[in-house]
Amino acid sequence: MVAIKTTAPTQIPVIDISTSNPDAPQQLLYAASRHGFVFIKNNDAGVDPGDIDFMFRLSEAFFSASTEVKQAVSISSNKAGKNHGWLSRGVEKLDPQSQQRPDVKEAFNLGQPIGLGKYEQPIPEPLEPYVMTLYNFQNACHQLCQRILRHLATALGIDEDWFATRHEQPDERSSTVFRMLFYPQQDTSFEEGVDIRAGAHSDYGSITLLFQLPGQPGLEIKALSGEWTAVPVNPNNDDSEPLPILVNIGDLLQDWTGGLLKSTVHRVIFPKEEAGGDRYSMAYFCHPLDKALLEPVPSTVVQDNIKRTGKETKVITAGEHLMERLAATYNV
Ligand SMILES: O=C(O)CCC(=O)C(=O)O
Numbered sequence: 001m002v003a004i005k006t007t008a009p010t011q012i013p014v015i016d017i018s019t020s021n022p023d024a025p026q027q028l029l030y031a032a033s034r035h036g037f038v039f040i041k042n043n044d045a046g047v048d049p050g051d052i053d054f055m056f057r058l059s060e061a062f063f064s065a066s067t068e069v070k071q072a073v074s075i076s077s078n079k080a081g082k083n084h085g086w087l088s089r090g091v092e093k094l095d096p097q098s099q100q101r102p103d104v105k106e107a108f109n110l111g112q113p114i115g116l117g118k119y120e121q122p123i124p125e126p127l128e129p130y131v132m133t134l135y136n137f138q139n140a141c142h143q144l145c146q147r148i149l150r151h152l153a154t155a156l157g158i159d160e161d162w163f164a165t166r167h168e169q170p171d172e173r174s175s176t177v178f179r180m181l182f183y184p185q186q187d188t189s190f191e192e193g194v195d196i197r198a199g200a201h202s203d204y205g206s207i208t209l210l211f212q213l214p215g216q217p218g219l220e221i222k223a224l225s226g227e228w229t230a231v232p233v234n235p236n237n238d239d240s241e242p243l244p245i246l247v248n249i250g251d252l253l254q255d256w257t258g259g260l261l262k263s264t265v266h267r268v269i270f271p272k273e274e275a276g277g278d279r280y281s282m283a284y285f286c287h288p289l290d291k292a293l294l295e296p297v298p299s300t301v302v303q304d305n306i307k308r309t310g311k312e313t314k315v316i317t318a319g320e321h322l323m324e325r326l327a328a329t330y331n332v
């Protein structure tokens, strides 16, 4: 039996999902239903720490390119397509209700490949020689998401592939997106309490993987008490181990499980103690296939939770769920 509590997140657990830990499924379910955030030990997560470093170098190369180079792959150009491409600083405001100014960040959104190293959107010039690196990295991220979804299914007592088959790639369309983020260091006009790097929000999809760099903190999660709690870049004291990968549950998986798994609100700030530096991060937002029906999860744990909370949702596709979520945010 999984204990489901609604207390504030205290410490985000670090979970070993290698085969040497038979308790991984239950530990993941507990963390996902309590905190909504969990660190995955990167001893056997399938995302090579050297590849993560290299991707950060590509990200730096892209964001330091000229405005013309970035403009050529702009999200607002017809070529890039919906939600794909470069977002210049000042374009996105993740928390429009309470933010006075837009997020202080730039981003590059890379959609799912349509073939081996092939993309529908234009690839920025500095990344062009590395399309296979991007492709392999997206694949490794996807496989990790699938492993986590299998563990969650196992812990919920359903077929281990129940969620995974609904996220299966590569020929079917999904809204899965890989995002490189750059938050420039604060300049002199920075105003405490006014400028925010990324406004309070929850993620839309099923699972998000987040990669951070040592010495570049700033992520915070909102406890149920309403207090903001800093998320460390490295929760381990031991610097000799690879950094764990941060994973969080998105709105779609929260809704699909009747609120059992938590999509926790988070934001990125200019940290008070270590102010001054740039922050780079990378996020892999995993979504089911657009056409996947969000049918009732055949798990007694989920169904009991729905009975208790009354949070039954109508059966729609993942694509429709995203449209509804975007409509609610942007008031369209
Ligand atoms: O940059 C980060 O640390 C978090 C970014 C984030 O939450 C998002 O893009 O959804």
Ligand SMILES: [Fe+2]
Binding pocket: 201, 202, 203, 266
């Ligand atoms: Fe987020």
